Amino acid sequence: MPFSKDLKYDPAITEALAENYTSIIEGAGEDVNREGLLKTPERASKAMQFLTQGYEQDAEAILKGAMFAEDYSEMVIVKNIEFYSLCEHHLLPFFGKAHIAYIPEGYIVGLSKIPRVVDVFARRFQVQERLTDQILNSIQKTLNPMGVAVVIEAQHMCMMMRGVQKQASVTTTSAFTGAFKSERTRNEFLKLITSDLT
Structure with a gap:
């Protein structure tokens, strides 16, 4: 599967990561309910999945x-x-x-x-x-x-x-x-x- 910005995100993983990002934001002293941060946990969750999609890729299969x-x-x-x-x-x-x-x-x-x-x-x-x-x-x-x-x-x-x-x-x-x-x-x-x- 090629690397793509249209990566299919697993809803369960997205939700779990978003909850963790909510805790991180609150731990940093911010109000996660502030307008600019309302969707940040979900966006950060998807960004992390995109940035680590290499775990789902097989280099040898790509070359072969x-x-x-x-x-x-x-x-x-x-x-x-x-x-x-x-x-x-x-x-x-x-x-x-x-x-x-x-x-x-x-x-x-x-x-x-x-x-x-x-x-x-x-x-x-x-x-x-x-x-x-x-x-x-x-x-x-x-x-x-x-x-x-x-x-x-x-x-x-x-x-x-x-x-x-x-x-x-x-x-x-x-x-x-x-x-x-x-x-x-x-x-x-x-x-x-x-x-x-x-």
């Missing part, structure tokens, strides 16, 4: 649904994939770009499926390090290519809005398998994702 036998064996890169996720420590957003490459060995995958795999894992409670590994491992396991590379650059609202309050900080994580363990191949990938070829 668009695998094609092909002799191509050079690097395939999809870069600047925007994503939004929720930090599991504070439930605040972190967001940025993912850069992904693989070197096919018998199979390629439809290019749109790679950003969808990013969303499958981003639309969960996450830490950036795990997100990086989950994307890498799902592609490696499903396509069995000669190697996979993933680099993620993200800004974390838990660092920007609270805590150290450093608005310009960017966190970078990376993971590599197979051919990308070679310094030469890895450096080619890193050069390509930082260059502007257009």
Whole structure:
């Protein structure tokens, strides 16, 4: 099932989450019956379900649904994939770009499926390090290519809005398998994702 703003919301889950959001709003000292907040618990409930719909998605099934036998064996890169996720420590957003490459060995995958795999894992409670590994491992396991590379650059609202309050900080994580363990191949990938070829 694709990610959609028209997600079908389970009424029981929506109601239960809305009740919890009502308690949170009241706990913060607000009047949940104030005009501007009357529908906020339900809206927040649906927003949370949308932001965590990745739990209902299967990355391997998405990839297997668009695998094609092909002799191509050079690097395939999809870069600047925007994503939004929720930090599991504070439930605040972190967001940025993912850069992904693989070197096919018998199979390629439809290019749109790679950003969808990013969303499958981003639309969960996450830490950036795990997100990086989950994307890498799902592609490696499903396509069995000669190697996979993933680099993620993200800004974390838990660092920007609270805590150290450093608005310009960017966190970078990376993971590599197979051919990308070679310094030469890895450096080619890193050069390509930082260059502007257009």
